[in-house]
Amino acid sequence: MILPDDFVFTQSNLQDYLDCPYRFYLRHIRHTRWPALVVDDAVAFEERGQIGARFHRLLQQYLLEVPETRLTDLAAADPSPDVLNWWQDFLINVPPWLSGIRWVEATLHAQLAGFHLAAKYDLVLAQPPDGLVIFDWKTSKKRPRKEWLLNRVQTRIYRFILCKSGSALLKNATVEPEQITMQYWYAAFPTAPISLPYDARAHEKDQAFFTRLVNEIGSRKADSFFRTEETRHCRFCVYRSHCDRGTQAGDLAAFEDEELENETDLQDLDFEAIEEIEF
Amino acid sequence: MLPTSEQQALIEHPISSKVFLQGLAGTGKTTAGALWLQKLILSGIPPHQILVWTPQRALAQPYLDALRQMDQPVFSLLNTITLGGLARRMVDLFWPAVSRVVGVANPDLPPHFLTLETAQYYMAHVVHPLIVHEGLFSSLTINRNRIYSQILDNLNKAAIVGFPHHEIGDRLKSAWIGDVEQIHIYDDVQVCVNHFRSFCLAHNLLDFSLQVEIFLQHLWPSALCQGYLTRTYRHLIIDNIEEDPPVAHDILRTWLPEFDSALIIFDENAGYRYFLGADVESAYTLHRSCSEMVHFSDNQVQSLPITHIQSGISRAIASLNRKPEPSADLMPEDIRAGLETPGEKIKYFPAMVDWVADRIRTLIDAGVPPGEIVVLAPFMPDVLHFSLANQLDALGIPHRAHRPSRSLREEPATQTLLTLAAVTHPDWNLLPKRINLAFALMQAVNGLDLVRSQLLTAYTYKEFAKENAFPLQPFEVVPPATRDRITYRVGERYDRLVSWLHSASQEDPQTLDFFLNRLFGEVLSQPGFGFHNNLESGNTIATLIESIQKFRWAVGAQIGPEPFTIGKEYLQMVQDGVIAASYMHSWEQPDEDAVFLSPAYTFLISNRPVDYQFWLDIGSPSWYQRLDQPLTQPYVLSRNWQEGDLWDAEDELSAAFDSLHRLSLGLLNRCRKKVFLGMSELDVRGYENRGLLIRIFQQVFQQAQKGAA
Known part of the structure; x- marks a missing residue:
């Protein structure tokens, strides 16, 4: 096994593996950074990512009870008008759903087949009598289909880990799958959140799926992380030149058509990985 | 390995204890701390409620390892923090709540957090004119970058020791017993400190010192921030407390009563970071906030x-x-x-x-x-x-x-990229010397050694090109005999590179980092070029590009009013040695x-x-x-x-x-x-x-x- 003992599976590295085992190997095992572009319009891509990050930060601050008026001031001063629009839509639509005990930016950890899994949640809400709602804020321009979201690694691993490890939040009370709902809120579609309740059957399927997946990854040798045959993934993969799979990055519109998201930074598990100056 | 009797005695304390553990290095204190952590978790405390505080992040590693080595399932992750990390996190999180009182010019805009590099850059930007036009530090003959870094050092010291930044000059002067020239130097230091701080406040720039000051003066005293921290973290483990500065001890002194348990580890005869503000005496006073004192004396290391x-x-x-x-x-x-x-x-x-x-x-x-x-x-x-x-x-x-x-600028891969960037932007007036270009091409083009690269550039490079003309000529300008010597295969690669650079030079100006991303992805990492399959160089170049990107984010439109090219400014600063002393990522070592x-x-x-x-x-x-x-x-x-x-x-x-x-x-x-x-x-x-x-x-x-x- 070439995975280090301390390796933690997350939605983003598992998605990388499913897209291309070799990409997973380069990025997460070899830690190879390959400084090519993800999409052609790097400026717009970066800007969208930063706008999304600023909006996420506003919501986090709101949930931590920073005065709403100050947050509105910041939203109004934001160089992107999207932020104020999303913020106003958020204030109109979302707060009524947020009653209950909140865990903001909570990270949960689970063990599966001897491997570590973790998920970082925008918000977990405990609602009476025993419901647990996972909120995830999205700033992408398109709202995907419910079926697509149901099969997404993020949906599956977030609900699965909360079921397995939610007891850490609930003073060791066990969590049943039926208690859990995953709620995606798309800022561009503020009145139509997508609600994905969990159940025992889905949990069993997820257990089998993730067990197989982590065992498969864990048993691979360095030379058996093959390049994907789905070459469409290579358009948006920075390693494309290393793999001789193209010269130029794919275009931003196609990236969005594929329902991909520019939010990897937000899903970074290590809250401390922010630039920190050790004086 | 079984715990020593001293370690065993420590972990038998009730989990509600607040223990001050001291001893020399090598007596097994950190191991005891890791055992204490495991004990907390085995008692049912979720790891996310435990805060591990160390003077440097790397020192928390034994605790992360201990968590991983536990036999029983762990349902959340441990939080490790340093003073700098805490200040940065809290300022970022609660900025809107305090931005109107910290003195920044634009409180409704987010702050720009400066890195070591960008702080040094801004210090140079502020201080350089004072040196040149107002004669500050005229009696000093040291490198200017050392002037900038020592002024920053003073600001940081004021923040972590906990005195106002406007007292730096007076404090230094009051202790001095030498010639009067040094007094003028300290006066100049204070002038620069004041200018830099004013500049930062005017542009929402937060260097390390300002982050710490805002946290200490505005956030830590606020119910919002302190409430968040005390609700989130219920158990505390501090290691190497003697290496932290006194303001860290001040915070911990007021925070300690709020924790359900605490273990503070103090290394005797240490305080190695005194030149970075570590304060052993102040650290030791924390024992008064603990209910128990434990001393380890059995050295587990030395023969x-x-x-x-x-x-x-x-x-x-x-x-x-x-x-x-x-x-x-x-x-x-x-x-x-x-x-x-x-x-x-x-x-x-x-x-x-x-x-x-x-x-x-x-x-x-x-x-x-x-x-x-x-x-x-x-x-x-x-x-x-x-x-x-x-x-x-x-x-x-x-x-x-x-x-x-x-320093990144010493790496051949980064030199290559920056040299090619300079060639592509002749309007920056930073064209490289011929030998430097030859070296860059040798790195960039497979099959080109230094001798042939020098031959090639002797014919193709117009080092003193006029009117911002693109300075590289195609391979065909090389005399046939020399072309034979260089080989046509290499010449074809050279032409591909030059053609790409020429096209890029004709396009609308793009940011230096994205330009380098494209140059690397579309040419230099393609077959036939120097970085194809060169994973180590990929990492190095990624670090360079990250440095440029952070520079761009931090510098943005702050510097004006004259037309300003961030890429040129970055390159100039690298050449002057002001920036690009980036740290390699820990996982690269x-x-x-x-x-x-x-x-x-x-x-x-x-x-x-x-x-x-x-x-x-x-x-x-x-x-x-x-x-x-x-x-x-x-x-x-x-x-x-x-x-x-x-x-x-x-x-x-x-x-x-x-x-x-x-x-x-x-x-x-x-x-x-x-x-x-x-x-x-x-x-x-x-x-x-x-x-x-x-x-x-x-x-x-x-x-x-x-x-x-």
């Missing part, structure tokens, strides 16, 4: 000979410092077992390096793992590192280095089983004992002398400095002895078996050095002889 040598060194330092101590139990057999010097006097430095490499080889041949060997010097300059690395490479011995301020080449203080801070240590250049005064820093003074800017006192030669000598005592004893606390003393009559620069450390070891040898008698 008896090392313990005796340590006593001998302590006695020798005391004797030289005219504070004699009772004689130590040092015998010749201790020296034989615990110390080794070259059999014959070594005159020149390279021969000493040979001796070191030879002894390392002997150890490894005898079965010592390379990871159990460290080679230490007061500093690890390139020439020393290069000599050692070459020798070890020749012997096939794995080694690794930790040189915190490794794998913790392999390799001989560790390190500055002595870096090794100390890493808190990791080894079997064998090599101390090089022991004649050097750098083992104990302060760095020459005419713009700052760590002792005077510490909280322990008494207002009205004067810093004189006696203080300097006393500080040197204190420093040497702490350093040498700290190193020996982290040595299990033996120290090899690398001595040569002439040091790496050819100077004869007879510093204190040599005299101390001479006394140690004499003590052993007396012991035998």
Whole structure:
């Protein structure tokens, strides 16, 4: 096994593996950074990512009870008008759903087949009598289909880990799958959140799926992380030149058509990985 | 490994305890801390409620390892933090709540957090005109980058010691007893500090000092921030508290009553980061906030000979410092077992390096793992590192280095990218010298060696091109005979590169980082070019691009009003040495089983004992002398400095002895078996050095002889 003992599976590295085992190997095992572009319009891509990050930060601050008026001031001063629009839509639509005990930016950890899994949640809400709602804020321009979201690694691993490890939040009370709902809120579609309740059957399927997946990854040798045959993934993969799979990055519109998201930074598990100056 | 009796006694304390644990390095305190962590988790406390606080993030690693090594499932993750990390996180999170009272010009806009690089850049931007136009620091003949970094150092000290930044100059002046010129220098320091702080506030720029000040003065006292922290973290483990600055202790002193449990670990005879504000006295006062005090005294590391040598060194330092101590139990057999010097006097430095490499080889041949060997010097300059690395490479011995301020601009891969960027932007007026371009092309194009690259550029490069003309000509301008020599295959690659660069030069201006992303992805990492499949260079270039990106984000539109190109500015700053001293990511330095080449203080801070240590250049005064820093003074800017006192030669000598005592004893606390003393009559620069450390070891040898008698 070439995975280090301390390796933690997350939605983003598992998605990388499913897209291309070799990409997973380069990025997460070899830690190879390959400084090519993800999409052609790097400026717009970066800007969208930063706008999304600023909006996420506003919501986090709101949930931590920073005065709403100050947050509105910041939203109004934001160089992107999207932020104020999303913020106003958020204030109109979302707060009524947020009653209950909140865990903001909570990270949960689970063990599966001897491997570590973790998920970082925008918000977990405990609602009476025993419901647990996972909120995830999205700033992408398109709202995907419910079926697509149901099969997404993020949906599956977030609900699965909360079921397995939610007891850490609930003073060791066990969590049943039926208690859990995953709620995606798309800022561009503020009145139509997508609600994905969990159940025992889905949990069993997820257990089998993730067990197989982590065992498969864990048993691979360095030379058996093959390049994907789905070459469409290579358009948006920075390693494309290393793999001789193209010269130029794919275009931003196609990236969005594929329902991909520019939010990897937000899903970074290590809250401390922010630039920190050790004086 | 089973806990020692002292560790066992500690973890038998109830989990609601607040314990102050002290002891020398090597007595197993951190291991006890890790056991304490496991005990908390086994009692049902979720890891996310536990805060592990250390002066540097790397020092929290044993706790993260302990969490992973637990047999029972763990449902959340541990939080590790440093003072700097806490300040940065809280300012980022609660900025809107305080931005109107911290004095920034645009409180409704988010702050820009400065890195070490970008803070240095802005300091240069603010101070350079003051030097040039107003004659500040006119009596100083040091590199300007050192001026900038020492002013920043002063600001940071004010923040972490906890005094107003506008008192820096007066504090420095009040302790000075030399010529009046130095007083003017301190006045100039204060002028620069004031200008820099005003500039930062005017542009929402938060350097380290401002982050810490905002946290301490506005966030920590607020119910919002303190409530968040006290609700989130219920249990505290602090390690190496003596390496933290006093404001960290102030926070912890008020925070401690709120925790359900706490373990504070204090390393006796340490405080190695005093030049970075570490305050041992202040740290020790935290014991008053704890209900229990525990002392560890059983050294788990040292062999008896090392313990005796340590006593001998302590006695020798005391004797030289005219504070004699009772004689130590040092015998010749201790020296034989615990110390080794070259059999014959070594005159020149390279021969000493040979001796070191030879002894390392002997150890490894005898079965010592390379990871159990460290080679230490007061500093690890390139020439020393290069000599050692070459020798070890020749012997096939794995080694690794930790040189915190490794500069990216020294890397061939980054030089190549920046040179090609300069060529593509002739309007920046930063065209490289022909030899530098030849070197870059040699790196960039497969099949091109330096001789042929020079031939190529002799014909194709118009170093003094007029009117911003693109300075590279196609391969066809090279005479046929020379083309044959370079080869057409290489020429075709060269043309592809030049054609790409030429097209890029015709496009609308793009940011330097994205330009380099494209250059790398579309050309240089493609087959036939130098970085194709070169994963190491990919990492290096990624770090460069990240540095440029952060520079762009931080600089943005702050600098005006004249037309301004961030890419040009970055390149200029790199050439001037102001920036691009980026740190390599920790994961690029794998913790392999390799001989560790390190500055002595870096090794100390890493808190990791080894079997064998090599101390090089022991004649050097750098083992104990302060760095020459005419713009700052760590002792005077510490909280322990008494207002009205004067810093004189006696203080300097006393500080040197204190420093040497702490350093040498700290190193020996982290040595299990033996120290090899690398001595040569002439040091790496050819100077004869007879510093204190040599005299101390001479006394140690004499003590052993007396012991035998």
